[in-house]
Amino acid sequence: MSTTAHSRRDFLACAAKAAALGVSGTAGLSGAPAFATTLSQSPAITADAGVIPYGAAARSDALLSDPSYRAAIVANCQMIVPESEMKWLELHPTRGEYSFGKADAIMDFARQNKIEVRGHTLAWYGAMPTWTEAIADRAEAERELVDHIGTVVSRYRGAIPSWDVINEPLADWPDGESLFRPSVWATRLGPDYLDIALRETAAADPDARLVLNEYDVEFKGPRFAARRKALIGLLRSLRDRDVPLHAVGLQAHLFADRRIDRDGLQELLAEFAALGLDVLVTELDVIDYRLPGKIGERDALVARIAGQFLQSVCDVVRPKAILTWGLSDRYTWVPTYFKRPDGMANRPLPFDADLKRKPLFDVIEQFRRKAL
Ligand code: XIL
Numbered sequence: 001m002s003t004t005a006h007s008r009r010d011f012l013a014c015a016a017k018a019a020a021l022g023v024s025g026t027a028g029l030s031g032a033p034a035f036a037t038t039l040s041q042s043p044a045i046t047a048d049a050g051v052i053p054y055g056a057a058a059r060s061d062a063l064l065s066d067p068s069y070r071a072a073i074v075a076n077c078q079m080i081v082p083e084s085e086m087k088w089l090e091l092h093p094t095r096g097e098y099s100f101g102k103a104d105a106i107m108d109f110a111r112q113n114k115i116e117v118r119g120h121t122l123a124w125y126g127a128m129p130t131w132t133e134a135i136a137d138r139a140e141a142e143r144e145l146v147d148h149i150g151t152v153v154s155r156y157r158g159a160i161p162s163w164d165v166i167n168e169p170l171a172d173w174p175d176g177e178s179l180f181r182p183s184v185w186a187t188r189l190g191p192d193y194l195d196i197a198l199r200e201t202a203a204a205d206p207d208a209r210l211v212l213n214e215y216d217v218e219f220k221g222p223r224f225a226a227r228r229k230a231l232i233g234l235l236r237s238l239r240d241r242d243v244p245l246h247a248v249g250l251q252a253h254l255f256a257d258r259r260i261d262r263d264g265l266q267e268l269l270a271e272f273a274a275l276g277l278d279v280l281v282t283e284l285d286v287i288d289y290r291l292p293g294k295i296g297e298r299d300a301l302v303a304r305i306a307g308q309f310l311q312s313v314c315d316v317v318r319p320k321a322i323l324t325w326g327l328s329d330r331y332t333w334v335p336t337y338f339k340r341p342d343g344m345a346n347r348p349l350p351f352d353a354d355l356k357r358k359p360l361f362d363v364i365e366q367f368r369r370k371a372l
Contacts (some may be wrong), residue, residue: 052319052368055079055118056327056350057283060102063109066330070109072355073327079116081164081282081323082106083333086119087127092148095131100155107159118282118323119160121167121213122149123197125183132184141188146200153204162209162321164249164282165201166194170214173223174230194234195243202244209320212238213249213282218265218309219258228264232271239275247320248272249282250313254305257290262312269317279317281310283325285348286360289338298347303359310367322364329353 058080062069073080084090085102092098110117123145135141153163169186171178180186185193198210212235217228231248238245254260272279286302313319326332328351335346345353350361 053078053116053321054364054368055081055116055321055323057081057083057120057323057325058106058327059083059331060085060106062331063106068355069328069330072351074113074115076327076351076361077115079118079321079323080106080110081118081120083120083326083331084127086152087121087124088132088148089127089129091152093129095144098151103156107156111159117156117160118321119153119156119163119208120282121164122152122201123165123169123183123185123193124167125181125186126168128184135184135188138188141184141193142196145185145189145193145196149197149200150204153201153208157205158207160205160208162211162247162280163201163205164213165197165210166212168214169194169212169234170227170230172216174226179230179234191237194238195241198238198243198245209246209278210244211247211249211280211282212245213251215251215253215283217250217268218252218254218260220261220264221258224258224261225264228268232268235271235275235277245277247278247280249280250319251283251325252281252309253283253285253287253325254309255287255290256301256305260305260308260312262308265309265312266316269313273317278320279313281313281319281322284309284322284364285325285332285334287334287338288346288348289334289340293340293342293344295347299358299360302347303363306360307363307367310363314367314370322368324349324364327351328355330355 055077056073058073058077060082063073082103085106090102091100107117109115132144135144169180171181174180180191185197189196194212201208201210214227214231216224217231218224235245235248269279284306286305288298288302291298291301310322326349329345329347329349330353332346332348334348338346340346347358350358350364352358
């Protein structure tokens with residue numbers, strides 16, 4: 001489907017139609033566009049002045065099929081980030097063809113409920129369609145990356161104020177030889193892919209905040225220290241080349257069997273500040289597969305670990321937002337990769353699978369409201 005820059009009116013009409021189309025055969029509530037909620041008349045959460053906004057990764061299928069989840073998102077989130085709907089695999093499944101139905105439906109839901117949307121993500125190694133494996137050289141890689149970013153970002157211009165432009169650029173254990181995680185972009189374009197992606201996003205939406213998002217920089221240990229060092233070097237090189245960047249996203253997938261490196265983290269945050277970069281906590285959850293099974297004890301440990309992390313961060317900087325990678329244990333990526341050996345369900349998120357609030361949400365609320 002070729003796309004041109006939609007005016008906002010066109011976009012919203014398109015999103016409503018896409019939302020309805022996106023659910024072929026399933027009428028939205030009372031015939032309204034698919035993601036309309038009975039709560040859409042409820043006042044959106046007012047963004048309390050001085051309180052750090054909270055949000056969560058959201059899934060379009062669950063927003064459509066699960067009214068209690070939809071209501072919990074509306075009741076608790078000031079922002080959402082599509083968990084998969086804005087990745088290449090969903091948006092750009094075949095060369096030259098874009099598919100915006102699910103992304104537009106999430107945008108429509110968010111608009112109706114006055115919830116902000118973060119864009120995720122424009123340049124990553126993951127969730128890439130197989131056709132991109134055939135990208136053969138530098139010129140082709142640049143052409144496809146620029147076309148994707150220009151098409152996607154201009155479609156949502158003015159509706160997505162913050163984009164994870166670059167996601168997880170660093171190698172697992174970066175060293176002199178291999179700083180970058182292998183991807184079609186790093187392979188074909190080298191470090192220039194970051195410049196190209198960030199400059200193209202800025203050109204497509206000059207008002208969007210551009211974010212570089214990374215994980216495994218929160219903990220004690222040589223690999224994590226190497227990642228922090230490499231991240232600082234990368235950010236400085238972008239600054240030296242005048243590449244536009246506004247913030248760093250700390251994903252904060254907190255492994256319960258690792259120790260938070262308070263000093264290391266605070267040195268990193270000081271470097272961000274020295275570079276004039278804001279900070280967001282973008283994907284907070286606690287990977288609990290090695291914690292004791294007993295639920296009360298485990299939930300308390302999860303909250304404590306998140307509290308240690310948020311204390312380390314909020315003692316030195318005020319994150320622009322705190323998002324968890326999902327709202328409820330009912331929909332979490334964690335068991336896909338970190339199943340518990342005892343077979344019990346993971347409990348990484350602020351609300352349990354029955355949408356009951358957990359101590360982790362209390363901790364997030366505490367830090368959202370903590371004056372710096
Ligand atoms: C994850 C999704 O949650 C999973 O459903 C998918 O199978 C893999 O990707 N860091 C990121 C996210 O930036 O995009 C990843 O999302 C989780 C790790």
